[in-house]
Amino acid sequence: MAAPPEGPRPIVVKLGGSVITRKRERERLRPKVLRRLAEELATAPGPIVVLHGAGSFGHPGARQFGLAAPPAADDRAGRRARGASIVAAEVRRLHLAVLRDLVAAGVSAASVPPATLAANRAGILEAFDAAPFRDALAGGRVPVAFGDVVPDRAWGWSILSADTIAVRLASELPVSRAIFVSDVPGLLAPRTAGPLRVVPELDETLWERLRPAPGAPDVTGGIRGKVSAMLALARSGVDAALISGLTDGELSRAVGGNPSTGVGPTRDPRTPPDAAGIDLSHRKAEHVKVVLNEKVDGRYRYWDDIQLVHRALPGIDFDDVDPSTSLLGHRLAAPIVITGMTGGFPDAKQINENLARAAADVGIAMGVGSERAAVVKGQYPESYSVVGDYAVPLTFANIGAPQIVPQRPGDPVIGLAEVRRAMELIHADVLAIHLNFLQEMVQPEGDRRARGVLDRIGEIAAQVPVLVKETGAGISRPVAEELRDRHVRAFDVSGTGGTSFAAVEHYRAVERGARREARVGKTFWDWGIPAPVSVVQLVPLGLPVIASGGIRTGLDVARAIALGASAAGTAGGVLRAASTGYAATREELDHLVHELKVAMFLTGSRTVVDLQRTPHVVTGESRQWLA
Ligand SMILES: Cc1cc2nc3c(=O)[nH]c(=O)nc-3n(C[C@H](O)[C@H](O)[C@H](O)COP(=O)(O)O)c2cc1C
Known part of the structure; x- marks a missing residue:
């Protein structure tokens, strides 16, 4: 060059x-x-x-x-x-x-x-x-x-x-x-x-x-x-x-250099506009920054309520343990998904590249964060498309449910053309539509219209394979049933107990002096359905369930599988490593897989199907939820 x-x-x-x-x-x-x-x-x-x-x-x-x-x-x-x-x-x-x-x-x-x-x-x-x-x-x-x-x-x-x-x-x-x-x-x-x-x-x-x-x-x-x-x-x-x-x-x-000619941007558009204005790339960067710098996990670790019963005589060798599985028709080396997090600002490209390269090398699935920035605003498409450069065995495109219905007069609405672009941008196998109305309520610029979303999801799901995910507040059985009846093929529960988006937005609201939202964020910090409870509610529907929300170790992955989940997902658990580099990301994923295998060995589970049947005990608050 x-x-x-x-x-x-x-x-x-x-x-x-x-x-x-x-x-x-x-x-x-x-x-x-x-x-x-x-x-x-x-x-x-x-x-x-x-x-x-x-x-x-x-x-x-x-x-x-x-x-x-x-x-x-x-x-x-x-x-x-x-x-x-x-x-x-x-x-x-x-x-x-x-x-x-x-x-x-x-x-x-x-x-x-x-x-x-x-x-x-x-x-x-x-x-x-x-x-x-x-x-x-x-x-x-x-x-x-x-x-x-x-x-x-x-x-x-x-x-x-x-x-x-x-x-x-x-x-x-x-x-x-x-x-x-x-x-x-x-x-x-x-x-x-x-x-x-x-x-x-x-x-x-x-x-x-x-x-x-x-x-x-x-x-x-x-x-x-x-x-x-x-x-x-x-x-x-x-x-x-x-x-x-x-x-x-x-x-x-x-x-000739006359600067007074014409009209141009005279203020730095990176300054987040208030009220109805939005600067997506700034917001996406802030989410990552807040998650890395503040304590934003839920106050109670629901996954610790799930105890797997130790098998003193496993009956198999550790080397016999095979954590590979199929998810939505794709073969994974382990039942693990990096749930969608980011994209849409300059540094996101490196984060997504580290995640994609490590996911491809380890053989697990991954999603990206909301692609609205790229498909509606043309912002930083390379921060998403980099995922397509790696042979990730299963990838999820991502759009937000609030953006598929009109929010304000004249607002762009994501339609089928944008959905297809979002999928093609990362060579996605499946589209994840995220539900995040708790987050929207704590965002000073939040989208608060939810009417019509279910039918729009149904229209999209009739055309492309759709998984519906929450973003930290869980999905209950009646909601999942409505979605199942609208052609949705899988769920990612993203339940309470992990990254709290009420907490993330609380910090953003404090920073901007948005006092009402800051307070709502604090009040609703732990709002939602605990992740393990959501898994137990959804598994009987017969569709693949990804357990996420607070998955931080390979033991948590094993606990989720024991509840009947098809795979477990983590976002906040890998963000720090992904912000550090490929080696750190790879190491974190290797730890997750190894810990999962240890749990499989100690419960005598040779395969993921065996693990789904292993005895477990539910304690603590989760037990009360399920009583
Ligand atoms: C920095 C960050 C950004 C996120 N952005 C999105 C997003 O754009 N779309 C989405 O569906 N979920 C998003 N999520 C939510 C995660 O996919 C996941 O549902 C949630 O964080 C719970 O998982 P965790 O406890 O492992 O973090 C984001 C999570 C984090 C940590």
């Missing part, structure tokens, strides 16, 4: 398809505008990178052939591949026009076609080689790239927008500023009441309120995609501005 060029960082200029083409007429240039913009770019005093959208040369075809969506079930290669060729040829015709005008204006343009250096997975950028950009800059030329049709490792072919390239270049080159040239002088605030007004600055709440325009010709998110890209740039410390390309001189002022 080429070394970063010496000297000043380049400015990335993205010429929007809306300004250089007539968007509603197929393959129609705005020749005068393009020529003038090329001349204004020629005045740039320092290095620049030029990107352009596809406008009417690419969007209608991309829409016609569905290149921004998953392939139709009946056509993986045929129509989609043909569409990819047609659209790629269209955008190249526009690209040639852009190159011609840039060169005529005196810009030493170097064509950099993205299809040869980038690949998506399920419509999300996965691989990108910035070397051709660096090489062009190092040679004194202006790299010119464009929104293109690129190979897609899940869908065959899909669209990579110039906005996404701009965001990626910001971290790869790096760049000094990004200028988005559009056909509007700024952003109009979404209308509530009163006159329309231009927003003075961008923030995450604005993005949340910008609805995708139904039937719009733009397949890359239009103004919403631009705002999202600008916020992502601001998060990585790059100033981004949106200017009008229809006003003479605006672009030359912007590339």
